[in-house]
Amino acid sequence: MMLKILKEKKLVKDMRSLISFACYTELKKLRFHTMFRFSTFFRSHRFPYSTLSPISGNRKPLLLVDYLMDSLRFSKQDAISISTKSKVTHLKSTINSDLVLNIFKTYGLNPSQIRQIVSSVPKILTCKANKTLEPKLRVFQELGLSGSDLASLLRRNPEIFAFGLHTRIMPGLQLLRKLLGSDENVIEVMNKSRWLYFTNNSMKRLSKNVSLLQNFGLLNERIIMFIRSNPEKVMVNPELLESRLDYVEEKLGISRESPAFIHALSVVLWxxxxxxxxxxxxxxxxxxxxxxxxxxxxxxxxxxxxxxxxxxxxxxxxxxxxxxxxxxxxxxxxxxxFSLDKRVIPRNMMLKILKEKKLLSDKPSLITIASYTESKFLEFLRDFEDEIPLLREVYLDTVKRVSRFESKRIGSPRSFQQKHEKC
Structure with missing residues (x-):
C-alpha cells in the first residue's frame, strides 16, 4: 500500500527505492536528535557558541564597536571613534582578538596600556597573535622593554605589526646595537624616535652618516652621544651633514675637539x-x-x-x-x-623686593637664583616668610598669570613686568 502511494507521488519506483527512502528518513531523524542533544548539552553546561570555531565561523561577524565596549571597556563614543578611524569594522571571530589581548597581558601590559595600544592601532586585534605578534614582543622584552616602555614603543610605532621580524626589526636592532654599544643606549634611542621607520635605504644612510662623523675625527663616545640626543638628525642627507660639519668648525669657530661641537651641529642641521x-x-x-x-x-x-x-x-x-x-x-x-616670562622676570621681581627690604646680606645674583630649580627657589623664599609672609604666594601667582597670558603675548616681557611690579 505504501509502495503504491509513493509510486503515485513519484517518490520511489520499486521496493529497493522504498528501502533507500526509509533509510534516508531514519538517518535524518537520527541526525536531528543528535544535534538536538548536542546543542542541549552545551546550553545546559553554559558553553559559549563563540568558542566553537565551526559555529562561530558561521555566525554574523561581530561589530568592532561591540567588541571594544565588551572586552576593553571603551565607552560607546570612544569605541565608535576608534572603529571609524580603523579600516576594521567587523571581527570575523573573537578568538584571535582574545588571544591578542591575553598575549599583551602576559607581557606585563595593564588594561589601560592595552586600551592605549588598541586605540592607536585597532588593526592589532586582527594580527596573527601567536605567529606575528608574540615573537616580536618577545624580541623587545629580551632587549629590556616591558610594561610602560613597551606600550609606549607600540603606540609610537604602530607599523611594527606590519614589519617583518627578520627582514626589518632584527636588522634594525643589530645595527643600533653595533653603533650604540649597549641595549640601554638602544632603548633610549628607540624611546626618543620612531626608529622603526628605518627602511633598508635609511639604515644604509645611518651607517654612512656615522662613517662621516668618524672620518671627520669625532670620537666614538661623542658620536654615540650625538645619536642618543638627536636620533632623527643623524638620519639627514649625508651631503647636508658633511656641509654642516664644516660650517660649525669654520663659520662658528667651534673646534671638533670641543664638547660643544656636537651640540652646535645638532642646532645648525635644522x-x-x-x-x-x-x-x-x-x-x-x-x-x-x-x-x-x-x-x-x-x-x-x-x-x-x-x-x-x-x-x-x-x-x-x-x-x-x-x-x-x-x-x-x-x-x-x-x-x-631660561624662559624669560616664566622664570627670569618673576624671579628678578622677587630679588628686587628682597633688595628693597634690605633682606639680602650676601646679595645673590639673578643668574644664581635663575639657575635654582623651582623647589629650591621656593625654599629660598621660605627663609623670608617672617618679614614678607605672602612672598611665595606672590611669586606663584605671578608665574601662574604669566603662563595664562603667555599664549596671548599681551605686550612685551618688559610691559608684563611693569604691570605686575605692584604685586
Whole structure:
C-alpha cells in the first residue's frame, strides 16, 4: 500500500527505492536528535557558541564597536571613534582578538596600556597573535622593554605589526646595537624616535652618516652621544651633514675637539645659513661683535635654537633693561636657555623686593637664583616668610598669570613686568 502511494507521488519506483527512502528518513531523524542533544548539552553546561570555531565561523561577524565596549571597556563614543578611524569594522571571530589581548597581558601590559595600544592601532586585534605578534614582543622584552616602555614603543610605532621580524626589526636592532654599544643606549634611542621607520635605504644612510662623523675625527663616545640626543638628525642627507660639519668648525669657530661641537651641529642641521645669519644680526643690533657672538655660541650653542623674537626679547631685557654687557652674558650663557616670562622676570621681581627690604646680606645674583630649580627657589623664599609672609604666594601667582597670558603675548616681557611690579 505504501509502495503504491509513493509510486503515485513519484517518490520511489520499486521496493529497493522504498528501502533507500526509509533509510534516508531514519538517518535524518537520527541526525536531528543528535544535534538536538548536542546543542542541549552545551546550553545546559553554559558553553559559549563563540568558542566553537565551526559555529562561530558561521555566525554574523561581530561589530568592532561591540567588541571594544565588551572586552576593553571603551565607552560607546570612544569605541565608535576608534572603529571609524580603523579600516576594521567587523571581527570575523573573537578568538584571535582574545588571544591578542591575553598575549599583551602576559607581557606585563595593564588594561589601560592595552586600551592605549588598541586605540592607536585597532588593526592589532586582527594580527596573527601567536605567529606575528608574540615573537616580536618577545624580541623587545629580551632587549629590556616591558610594561610602560613597551606600550609606549607600540603606540609610537604602530607599523611594527606590519614589519617583518627578520627582514626589518632584527636588522634594525643589530645595527643600533653595533653603533650604540649597549641595549640601554638602544632603548633610549628607540624611546626618543620612531626608529622603526628605518627602511633598508635609511639604515644604509645611518651607517654612512656615522662613517662621516668618524672620518671627520669625532670620537666614538661623542658620536654615540650625538645619536642618543638627536636620533632623527643623524638620519639627514649625508651631503647636508658633511656641509654642516664644516660650517660649525669654520663659520662658528667651534673646534671638533670641543664638547660643544656636537651640540652646535645638532642646532645648525635644522637651519639654513641665512636663518642663522638673521639671528646673528639681532645680536649685532645690540652691540655684539662677531667675536662676542662666536664666543657665546661656543659656550651655549643652543642660543641659535631660539626664535628670532625670543632672542630679541631676551637681549632687550638683559642688555637694555638690566644693563648687562656681552662679556657678562657670555659668562652666564645659560640665561639664554631660561624662559624669560616664566622664570627670569618673576624671579628678578622677587630679588628686587628682597633688595628693597634690605633682606639680602650676601646679595645673590639673578643668574644664581635663575639657575635654582623651582623647589629650591621656593625654599629660598621660605627663609623670608617672617618679614614678607605672602612672598611665595606672590611669586606663584605671578608665574601662574604669566603662563595664562603667555599664549596671548599681551605686550612685551618688559610691559608684563611693569604691570605686575605692584604685586
Amino acid at each position: 637651519y639654513t645659513d641665512s636663518e642663522i645669519e638673521k639671528k646673528m644680526e639681532i645680536f649685532r643690533g645690540f652691540g655684539w661683535s662677531d667675536s662676542d657672538i662666536a664666543l657665546l655660541f661656543r659656550h651655549q650653542p643652543y642660543c641659535l635654537n631660539k626664535s628670532e623674537s625670543n632672542i630679541r626679547d631676551k637681549l632687550k631685557f638683559y642688555v637694555k633693561d638690566l644693563g648687562y654687557t656681552p662679556s657678562y652674558l657670555i659668562s652666564c650663557a645659560s640665561f639664554f636657555t
